[in-house]
Amino acid sequence: MTVHILAVDDSSTIRNLLDITLGDAGYAVTLAHDGQNALELLADLAPDAIISDINMPVMDGLALVEAVRSQARFRTTPILMLTTETAPDLIARARAAGATGWIVKPFEPEKLIRAVQMIAG
Amino acid sequence: MPDPLRATFFDECEELLERLGVALAPGAFAVDTAFRAVHTIKGGAASLGYGDLAEQAHQFETVLSSFRATGTLPDEAALEALTRDADALGARIEGLRSAPRATIGSVTGSAVEPAAIAADGRPVLGLTLTPGADFFGAGFEMARILASLSDLAKITVICHMDDLPALASLKAPDCHLAWQVTFDPPVAEGRIDACLEIAAHALLIGKSFAPSPPQGTAPAATMRVEIARIDHLLNLVGELAIGQTTLMQQLAEAGLPRHGGAVQAAELFGRIMRDMQDAVIAMRSQPALPLFRRMERVVRETAHTLGKVCQIDLTGETTEVDRLMIDGLVEPLTHLIRNAVDHGIEAASEREKRGKPATGRISLGAAHRAGRVVIELADDGQGIDPGRIAATARARGLIAAGSTPDQAEALALAFRPGFSTASTVSGTSGRGVGLDAAEQAIRALGGRISVASTPGLGTRFVLSLPLTLAVLDAMLVEAGGQILALPLASVLETAALYQADGDDCPSSPPQAHLRGKAIDLCDLARTLGLGRADPAARRAVIVLIADEDDRHAAFVVDHVIDQRQVVIKGLEDHCGPIPGIAAATILGDGRVALIPDPGRIIETAAAWERPVFRAARQHA
Numbered sequence: 001m002t003v004h005i006l007a008v009d010d011s012s013t014i015r016n017l018l019d020i021t022l023g024d025a026g027y028a029v030t031l032a033h034d035g036q037n038a039l040e041l042l043a044d045l046a047p048d049a050i051i052s053d054i055n056m057p058v059m060d061g062l063a064l065v066e067a068v069r070s071q072a073r074f075r076t077t078p079i080l081m082l083t084t085e086t087a088p089d090l091i092a093r094a095r096a097a098g099a100t101g102w103i104v105k106p107f108e109p110e111k112l113i114r115a116v117q118m119i120a121g
Numbered sequence: 122m123p124d125p126l127r128a129t130f131f132d133e134c135e136e137l138l139e140r141l142g143v144a145l146a147p148g149a150f151a152v153d154t155a156f157r158a159v160h161t162i163k164g165g166a167a168s169l170g171y172g173d174l175a176e177q178a179h180q181f182e183t184v185l186s187s188f189r190a191t192g193t194l195p196d197e198a199a200l201e202a203l204t205r206d207a208d209a210l211g212a213r214i215e216g217l218r219s220a221p222r223a224t225i226g227s228v229t230g231s232a233v234e235p236a237a238i239a240a241d242g243r244p245v246l247g248l249t250l251t252p253g254a255d256f257f258g259a260g261f262e263m264a265r266i267l268a269s270l271s272d273l274a275k276i277t278v279i280c281h282m283d284d285l286p287a288l289a290s291l292k293a294p295d296c297h298l299a300w301q302v303t304f305d306p307p308v309a310e311g312r313i314d315a316c317l318e319i320a321a322h323a324l325l326i327g328k329s330f331a332p333s334p335p336q337g338t339a340p341a342a343t344m345r346v347e348i349a350r351i352d353h354l355l356n357l358v359g360e361l362a363i364g365q366t367t368l369m370q371q372l373a374e375a376g377l378p379r380h381g382g383a384v385q386a387a388e389l390f391g392r393i394m395r396d397m398q399d400a401v402i403a404m405r406s407q408p409a410l411p412l413f414r415r416m417e418r419v420v421r422e423t424a425h426t427l428g429k430v431c432q433i434d435l436t437g438e439t440t441e442v443d444r445l446m447i448d449g450l451v452e453p454l455t456h457l458i459r460n461a462v463d464h465g466i467e468a469a470s471e472r473e474k475r476g477k478p479a480t481g482r483i484s485l486g487a488a489h490r491a492g493r494v495v496i497e498l499a500d501d502g503q504g505i506d507p508g509r510i511a512a513t514a515r516a517r518g519l520i521a522a523g524s525t526p527d528q529a530e531a532l533a534l535a536f537r538p539g540f541s542t543a544s545t546v547s548g549t550s551g552r553g554v555g556l557d558a559a560e561q562a563i564r565a566l567g568g569r570i571s572v573a574s575t576p577g578l579g580t581r582f583v584l585s586l587p588l589t590l591a592v593l594d595a596m597l598v599e600a601g602g603q604i605l606a607l608p609l610a611s612v613l614e615t616a617a618l619y620q621a622d623g624d625d626c627p628s629s630p631p632q633a634h635l636r637g638k639a640i641d642l643c644d645l646a647r648t649l650g651l652g653r654a655d656p657a658a659r660r661a662v663i664v665l666i667a668d669e670d671d672r673h674a675a676f677v678v679d680h681v682i683d684q685r686q687v688v689i690k691g692l693e694d695h696c697g698p699i700p701g702i703a704a705a706t707i708l709g710d711g712r713v714a715l716i717p718d719p720g721r722i723i724e725t726a727a728a729w730e731r732p733v734f735r736a737a738r739q740h741a
Contacts, residue, residue: 010157010161011133011165012133013129013164013165014168016126016129016130017168017169049260055157055160057157075258076258077260078259078260084163084164084167089474091473092469095255098258098259099259100259100319100323101259101319101322103319106164106167111315114319115318117268118265118266118316118317118320119260119261119262119265119320120265121268
């Protein structure tokens with residue numbers, strides 16, 4: 001069974017990198033360019049996990065986490081934050097909003113895969 | 122690096138540089154747009170291994186963020202400078218784009234955690250995983266975590282359901298289960314940490330480490346023996362030891378030659394008997410592991426109740442400890458650990474505010490040191506605040522209103538009976554008992570407890586206990602007409618005492634000079650209330666004593682008799698606790714000798730150092 005990941009980042013470079021890294025590891029990947037876009041895609045998607053940037057235009061990652069968690073069907077969907085931010089209060093806010101884990105950019109592909117494996121299989 | 126990735130990056134950069142140019146145009150300065158463009162370039166560059174470009178973008182970003190933070194508009198010169206920075210960024214990007222492929226760095230970013238590269242660490246035998254309150258809410262599933270762990274080694278998993286409440290009180294998002302994972306073969310700590318890293322904040326992780334040199338493959342065959350039988354055997358061996366000593370004395374008194382056959386045979390008998398004693402004591406000993414496992418559970422339950430996140434690390438769990446000691450340690454250790462989780466470890470949010478890892482760490486270790494069992498319990502919590510202790514002590518009238526104890530004095534106050542600084546009474550840290558209760562329990566085992574604490578960084582308790590409650594290597598001395606058995610492990614050296622001429626000046630306490638160092642003298646007979654030493658027999662000897670905290674004192678005794686192994690006979694059942702006396706023993710001739718507790722006596726002597734006595738001391 002293919003594990004399906006929704007990856008959200010405003011940078012096309014990062015989107016591309018995630019697409020290649022996750023795709024090579026055998027995951028099915030859907031890409032979104034900001035929180036709003038991700039929510040639109042989620043209307044017709046049921047990913048096994050979501051990986052999202054924080055700092056994005058239109059709708060940022062924290063707002064996305066809150067919006068996703070408020071929907072009953074995504075209440076336990078793992079959400080990894082992939083960001084350059086390391087401020088403890090931001091991490092705490094993300095956690096309070098319901099984020100599953102935190103990975104700092106630039107990321108090591110193996111580490112990302114390991115984390116995704118742990119949360120999504 | 123795959124070419125499409127590179128191409129996407131440079132295409133994106135081109136677009137972002139264009140956006141940046143517009144945002145920096147005179148009269149249309151848009152700092153947010155500019156900042157985001159540079160930030161995105163930085164992120165992409167770092168991810169593709171263009172470290173220099175990422176650094177340049179980072180510096181530019183810092184400049185822009187100052188405008189962003191203050192909301193000021195750049196003047197003409199500043200705007201020109203920003204445009205120059207943007208051009209420089211563009212130039213570097215162009216340089217990278219046209220550079221031959223070979224000079225491009227690796228895809229792997231710089232974010233490799235040091236833990237992943239560094240030595241893999243000690244081998245971990247097993248893990249206890251207890252989900253925190255938000256485990257399921259954060260989207261974790263234990264099955265996936267166990268699956269990831271099973272990639273490291275063959276694992277055996279036991280699910281603990283002891284804490285599962287009745288169905289009626291079961292709340293859906295809470296996890297009441299704990300999992301125990303055993304690795305075969307053991308897995309290096311670093312690999313486990315790397316594997317669990319993403320979930321570490323939502324789990325209480327307990328580790329047990331494999332003994333450093335892996336032990337033999339097949340477990341030794343065992344059989345169960347009633348403890349009372351072993352204790353009876355030990356008692357008999359003790360009596361045998363007394364008999365052997367008596368025999369040696371009789372042989373000497375009979376005037377038999379020291380190297381003659383009878384004495385030699387009796388000595389051999391003595392040696393075998395001592396080996397036998399060691400063997401029986403070894404039977405009574407158990408590794409600390411079951412005790413530690415129990416404490417692991419205490420951490421888990423306490424953390425769960427309080428909604429805190431912490432992990433416990435165990436070391437020295439193979440250290441052999443007398444079985445009676447293990448039983449006696451359960452209560453004080455439980456109390457200290459609950460204290461550590463409740464009052465020591467801060468809430469995760471508080472810890473992060475202080476720049477500490479969100480997961481609190483408690484370490485519990487056992488080791489044999491200086492002929493004693495030393496158990497250390499440390500946490501990386503907020504430490505003991507001397508100010509708060511002093512305030513409470515003043516409020517309770519334990520110290521004078523104006524006095525300000527230092528750290529050491531404050532810690533000593535925390536052990537005073539009935540002292541508890543918990544600002545709210547919590548059901549967690551025990552039934553309203555303070556550190557004094559724990560100390561009392563340790564004392565009852567012939568042990569001592571000391572504490573060191575650094576506010577903000579943590580607290581460390583050190584419990585020092587006798588190796589066994591059964592026998593003791595002792596130095597027999599005579600003081601005040603009594604024979605005393607001093608624990609040999611505490612004796613540093615002995616020396617003859619000469620009274621200096623005309624030295625009648627009563628220093629308090631009196632001091633001796635040993636190799637240029639002044640040492641406080643403690644008249645053992647007087648301290649223990651045995652009456653004064655016979656003044657006629659002023660061939661006084663001092664025995665230099667150190668306890669396991671390395672505090673020194675010199676005991677004045679009449680003379681040293683010899684060294685031997687003595688069987689410890691408890692006194693508490695018959696006489697209750699006696700200050701300064703740990704136990705007693707029976708000598709070869711049937712006489713009773715008391716076994717002093719040097720640490721306790723040193724402490725009493727050190728009372729001169731305490732603030733209450735300070736004024737009196739200055740007069741002396």
